[in-house]
Amino acid sequence: MPDLGHELRFGLFPSPEAARREQTLELALLADVSGLDLVSVQDHPYESRHLDAWTLLSVIAARTQQVSVAPNVANLPLRPPVVLARSVASLDLLSGGRVELGLGTGAFWDAVAAAGGPRRTPAEAVDAHLEAVRIVRSVWAGGTVREVGEHYRVEGLHGGPRPSRDVPIWLGAYGPRMLRVTADVADAWIPSMGYADPSALAAMNARIDERATANGRGPAAVRRMYNLVGRFGSGTGFLEGGVRDWVEQLAGLALDEGVSGFVLGTDDPDDVRRFALEVAPGVRELVEQERALRAGGPPAEPVATAVVPTGSTDGTGGTGPTDAMVWDESTRPTYPVPAGAAYTAAQEAHPQHLVDVHDALRAELTQLRGVVEQVRSGLLQVGQARSVINTMTMRQNSWTLGAYCESYCRIVTGHHTLEDRSVFPHLRSRDPAVGPVLDRLHAEHEVVAAVLEDVDRALVGLVSADTTVGGAPTSTALETLSGTVDHLTEVLLSHLAYEERELHHPLARHGLT
Structure with a gap:
């Protein structure tokens, strides 16, 4: 599919493990001061090693100033949609409009059932998902909420609070029907590497585009995002090389597959810095350059090749004092x-x-x-x-x-x-x-x-x-x-x-x- 022209966004997907909570909060702050756009965490309420997703996101929102926060993605079977809608709206108001909502139909049904949730077939999970999205948006709209479905019944509820703006809803979807649902109701689609490798994106995108065209929304109505995993090194595979390789590969996804949101799963602060301060600006520049060429405008200045610094490796670059004692x-x-x-x-x-x-x-x-x-x-x-x-x-x-x-x-x-x-x-x-x-x-x-x-x-x-x-x-x-x-x-x-x-x-x- 072609580039959809969306503004590029870059985010972090750290581990919510309770045992490393201090490091997770520090990574979120690092993402904030390094210029990343969002921090998202997985939501598995039955996982004893994990912090509760909404509690963690609330603390992250309170400690940061710029980044948006989102569950990636909320476990719908264990998150009643009315309570979920009010949690999202409340945090959005308290954070100054920095909340987005990722939703998933659910998986790991044995664990869901063990936690007191329903065990659903794939078809039931999709049906419940549609009902839940309608309920969430009705609560945000205010007024009286009525949804009498097979899985949720909300009759005569007073909606609210209203969030500060239209909160984007992401859907994590892979199957044909859920991809059609994404085209019908979602603001963004967010698959993950491992479940949908780069080579699989084209076919999935085509299903979303076809449906979005048929329903009158148009392909651009659905932002395409991608949960990434990778390592900086000297490999030749996807996200296995150096910074320049990452820049070129992610720019290719933006220009050829319409992906405009890249969320990196890592707990390594060095990788966060490199992703925020080297990869993200490089991808933005390459994409801007190509967009200008496609639009018939003047080409943007090409990405420069970094020059390896000369001098010593003792932290001074070989030109300054090696004994740095400026204070008494x-x-x-x-x-x-x-x-x-x-x-x-x-x-x-x-x-x-x-x-x-x-x-x-x-x-x-x-x-x-x-x-x-x-x-x-x-x-x-x-x-x-x-x-x-x-x-x-x-x-x-x-x-x-x-x-x-x-x-x-x-x-x-x-x-x-x-x-x-x-x-x-x-x-x-x-x-x-x-x-x-x-x-x-x-x-x-x-x-x-x-x-x-x-x-x-x-x-x-x-x-x-x-x-x-x-x-x-x-x-x-x-x-x-x-x-x-x-x-x-x-x-x-x-x-x-x-x-x-x-x-x-x-x-x-x-x-x-």
């Missing part, structure tokens, strides 16, 4: 480590997680320093450097040089915001002795933010009219940029090292949240 250590509070402190492997995993997050920030800083060094060495013109920066891990949605620093500031600031809102209050409440260290770390967050603003100004100045000659930056502009990046290196690396050292014991003793 004598003024930094220290945590009173208990005598004989020892921790289990599970306890040590908490401070190690902080180190892993910091390592990603260090790697991104190394990339920036490598690009600056190549510009200074005359290996790149400033226009090429801009493209390199735009393809780095630090970028978000914009492809201009000025927006690069906005993205990097958002990543670092988002990490600090997560600490200030969640990790630091938790540690302070559990261990008053860590208070002076937390106060100092919060103050250093403000310093880092100010230095990032300096880098932003230097990068913007690098391409201004009075600092370039023939398209190349002047030596003064380059030295200004180099100096601010050196300062950022000193400030950030010193801060990260101090935080890791002083929070190691508190995190091991009390956990992240």
